[in-house]
Amino acid sequence: MAKLSPETLRERSDHILDAAGRCFARAGFHRTTMQDICREAEVSPGALYIYFNSKESLIAGICERERAEFASRFAEMPVGADFMGALAALGRQFLEDPLHRRLLCVEVGIEATRNPKVGEIQKSVEGFIRGSFHDLFTKLKTEGRIAPVFDIDTVVEAFMTIADGMLWRRAVDENFKADVVLPPLLEAVAALLRPVAHEAKS
Amino acid sequence: MAKLSPETLRERSDHILDAAGRCFARAGFHRTTMQDICREAEVSPGALYIYFNSKESLIAGICERERAEFASRFAEMPVGADFMGALAALGRQFLEDPLHRRLLCVEVGIEATRNPKVGEIQKSVEGFIRGSFHDLFTKLKTEGRIAPVFDIDTVVEAFMTIADGMLWRRAVDENFKADVVLPPLLEAVAALLRPVAHEAKS
């Protein structure tokens, strides 16, 4: 009887997941070998396979963490007086992510189209995000703070398309300048949401 | 002396490239084997390697064709009276592409970040597209048909981000409805370009 404590177990599995994430982001899922991950995590194959029983389950694990990450970020989003400002801040936050996380999103998205297991998880992540924005936009609409011409479902879909465009472009184009495109894209989003002007404050 | 005619040579290399494209789109670059491509093209490995000396050069070949394809589509774009309509038509055209081509774009984009050779070609494709829209928008601006608040470079960048968002989402989300998001996204693009209203015709 010499079982490691659950905390230690979790800690080590997280450590391996981190290493795998760095490797996947660096070289892509199919180009990184299990040996690469072992080297990066400084563990042996035997040890790694105690925590994850296949290469595939490493991607799945990364997916799950990504969902948790977004959930916490979105929960912290202040939807107070200036929601466009909050949206801008959220966008900035994502665009300031280390390159490694962004490449990972793309990598996972691709893998999801071909790997049913990853696809399932990814779909639930997408659903969660879509739901979060859907709730936010409907709330803003019922409160009369936005007056979109299209229905909420459509607005959410278009919004997510624009957001994904940033994600993709930032991951793929080395010359991408986040601070250049963010303002015009926020303008574009504003055209979708059509925030209703309140009585001027200044 | 039994050399095949250049036309035949080109024909067969195109045939192989088509098959490779289908395979890459179906399973991704790293998951398709040379045997897969041989089977799809109905040629032997020995024959394939006469036309392409590596798996990598197949992607490169596909890239080059993609550039030519876009060039011809853009050249055919009627930039007459109703350029927003023309833009919409171009968008619809791309979104109506067979799934296979769209997945291919994503596949190539990813590969470009890791494969210097592919990266070089992809960069030139991107440059060509960016240049095309840059020219179009500056022309529209000097003619006084649009009045963007941001400078042309920025507008082009934001526009391409939105376009890429559609490409990505359509490739990755099986429930993506092109006809649903296209109208709001065109609205968003309009907010960037700010077409100046001419005297009403109807």
Added chain:
DNA sequence: AATAAAAACGAACGATCGTTCTTTTTCATG
């Protein structure tokens, strides 16, 4: 038709990959 070179074939090679398995080390417990 004969010919010679190009083109195509396809079995096979060497390298590499994901995974396993035997051995050794570690560590909570008696």
Added chain:
DNA sequence: CATGAAAAAGAACGATCGTTCGTTTTTATT
């Protein structure tokens, strides 16, 4: 401290991949 099971190690396995190469087939030319 002794113990035994869990955890880690890492050499090794079978499978598979991109590519090659010796042979056969095709084809433009004489």
